[in-house]
Amino acid sequence: MIPFSTQYRWAWLVSLLLLVGFLTNSISSYFVSKRNVRQTIVETSLPLTSDNVYSEIQRDLLRPVFISSLMANDTFLKDWTLKGEADQGEITKYLHELKIQYNTVSSFFVSEKTRTYYHPQGILKRIDENDPRDEWYFRVRDMPEDYEINVDPDLANQDEMTIFINYRVKDYQGNFIGATGVGLTVNRVNHLISRYEAKYDRQIYFVDTQGKIVLRPSNSPLLNEPKLQGIQGLETKADALLAGETANLSYKRDGRTRLLNCRFVPELSWFLIVEQTEDAQLQPFRKELFINILIALVTTAVVAWIFIVSIKRHHDRLERRNQELCKTNQEIERQKTRIEQSAASLEKANNELSKLNKEKDEFIGIVAHDLRNPLNGIMGLCEVIDFDEDDPVEFINDISDSSKRMLSLVETLLDVSRIEGHDVKICSQTVSPSSLVEDSCSLFKEHAERKNIQLSIKGESAEDLSFRTDPEWFSICLNNLISNAIKYTPEYGKIQVSTQSETDYVRISISDTGPGISEEDQRKLFGKFARLSAKPTGGESSTGLGLYLVKSMCERLGVEIIVRSQLGKGTTFTLKIPKVA
Missing domain, CATH: 3.30.450.20 (PAS domain)
Structure with missing residues (x-):
């Protein structure tokens, strides 16, 4: 039986105050949360x-407004109207093709001279000032703006509610000659x-x-x-x-x-x-309120019981309890330290995952963009060949170029994957740089000639220039550097590939007369998916992986790569290769 004598009145008073405090805090927190939820809903x-x-x-x-603007400024539409609207089939075909091409619900043209309403199926009606459904035309004719957006039932589409873009058409002297535009369904x-x-x-x-x-x-x-x-x-x-x-x-x-x-x-x-409604947002707070009230009741009962038992215990018992609490506090501190250490480790791991996820997103963006364009080019050219079988050679060449671009991108991505996965096996052999340089330059000779770029080779005697390396991967590095030089060198520029012998090293330098690389770009030059401020001069594509591949492979081959560049004065990449011992 719980005692109710006066010696326990402080225990009951403290328990009552604790219960009131719990309830007050829980209820006030609920109303504050309710007010914040309502404010968040209303304001945000x-x-x-x-x-x-x-x-x-x-x-x-925006898109139908742009389409309507193109129609209103189309010289065919103006000339056809000014010549007397002789061939109605021409305007019908014109409106039909626009509707199909831009996937609109309707396209139309109303002539001011004849008051004829043309649409993709022919003549819809004659505009009449006394017809309430034609008020829109006379409003457009007299308005100062070039176009308006209006919602009306579409007579040509079973009166379905349609968003019309009505655009004023003017002749070459600025005189109003009609109204044109397209319609979009409100579905x-x-x-x-x-x-x-x-x-x-x-x-x-x-x-x-x-x-x-x-x-x-x-x-x-x-x-x-x-x-x-x-x-x-x-x-x-x-x-x-x-x-x-x-x-x-x-x-x-x-x-x-x-x-x-x-x-x-x-x-x-x-x-x-x-x-x-605010019910869904308040449901968690209501549940929390009920849990807090339950916790308050249980806590108050436990506290009251502890007070009563504590008063009945001896001082020694209280001291032992105090020691136990001290030990518990120490254990909590140790747990707190372990939790903080674990939190730090988790934060570090999370930063690494974020970095990897960012690279993954960039990779997916590049693949989605750069692989899609060549594929679309191949598909489009194949469709064109079907309609122009008499002279398919030009289109086949374009298909071949698009395929080569896509194949080059895929091969670059595979090379990067192999390097990062440590799947590359180095097969060293003694090579002469002159043959490697000549082979690489011959690969890009046609590309350089298309841009009127002078690609030249300058070298010393072959016996002083031999070194050991993997010729396949070294050629990939050399090809990427020469390709980059052509890509960023403007027309009628110059590129020189030179070899030079030193005591312990062979230097191969690729110099161009391009725009140069800023100091800021040089700091991120060899990063994965790096996008520099300079753009290719011939519209070539760039994945941001070429120099990353070169840097990674040079490290595996034991080759040092050096960059010297100045804005407006070109760039020189130098490969420093140890000679044969």
Whole structure:
């Protein structure tokens, strides 16, 4: 039986104060978290979602605006109109090809002279000032801007709601001669809304300036609500939203508090509304509150029991307990030290993993970019050959060039992989540098001639220049350096490959008259996937692996590589190879 005599009143008083403190802290923490969650949703989450949806809409509208601009400035369209619109088949074919090429829902041209509405299937109708559906044309004719974005039902597409880009067409003297443009279905925006609703657990919909809900997902719980003013909880707040007096508010619907963000989309003259409940975000805090209350009750009971037992124990018992607590504290400190050491090791390992992951991402980006372009070139040229079988030689040459570029990239990546995996076996033999230099220069002679670059060889007597190395891998190093020199040397430049004998070494130097390498670029010159500020002068591709491969292989071969460069005065790479003993 727990005693309730006056000698234990301090124990019960302390326990009561502890319980009150626990409850006060837990409840206050919950309300602070609730306020922070609501503030985060209103100030960050909802506006961010609204910005993302708005950005997607703007991105989808930039391309059709560009297409409409091209149509409005197309000399064919202007000349065909100014010549009297004689052949209707020409404009129909023109609009049909644009629609297919740019994958639009509709393309059109309305002539100011004849008031004829042309579309990919022929003549749709005659524009009439008394027809309400033709008001858009006369608005475009009189507006000062070059184009507008308008949402209307598409007569040629069963009145499906379509986003039209209406662009004014002018003759060569600047006179208005018609309107042209393309149309995009709003289904893409609808899919975007559905995706964001599913991803962020929010409700997203569009309303016009009168409050009518014009766009929402097919599974929206607001399908039965035609207007914003009819939504429960928004009856008195909708007008303030539509007037732009407020952008954020909270209201209750179906017994749940909902937070709402509203922004105006000027391109569509609609309001974008994003709303969500705070229940999902508060659920972890509610659970934490209940756990804290339970912990408070259990802790208070344990503390009360400890107080009572402690008072009943002798002083020696308290001293022994104190010693045990000291030992426990020491063990905790030791554990803390071990945990800190483990944390430091984990942080170091994490930094290494981050570095490796970054290299992996760069590798994937290079492969995706540089391998895709040659493949696309091969595929495209193969398609062209099907339509031009009389003279396929030029295209076959282009296919061969693209294949060689892709093969060179793959071979470079494989060489790097073999070097880093220590799969390279060095097969040394006595070689003469003159033959290696001549072979390498002959490989790139045609490339140099295409850029009108003078590629020359300068060397000493062969008997003083022999050394031992692996000829295959040494040639790869030499080929990469000569290829780089041609790649970054402008037309009519000069490249000289020279050999020089010293007492214990043979020097092979590759000098060019290119733009040179800055000091900053020289510090990262031999890094993997290094991208320098200088660009190839002939549009050649670069993986950022060539010099890394050269540096790694030179280290394996025992060859020292030296770089001397000055901006505007060219670059010299020198290979310093030990002679035969």
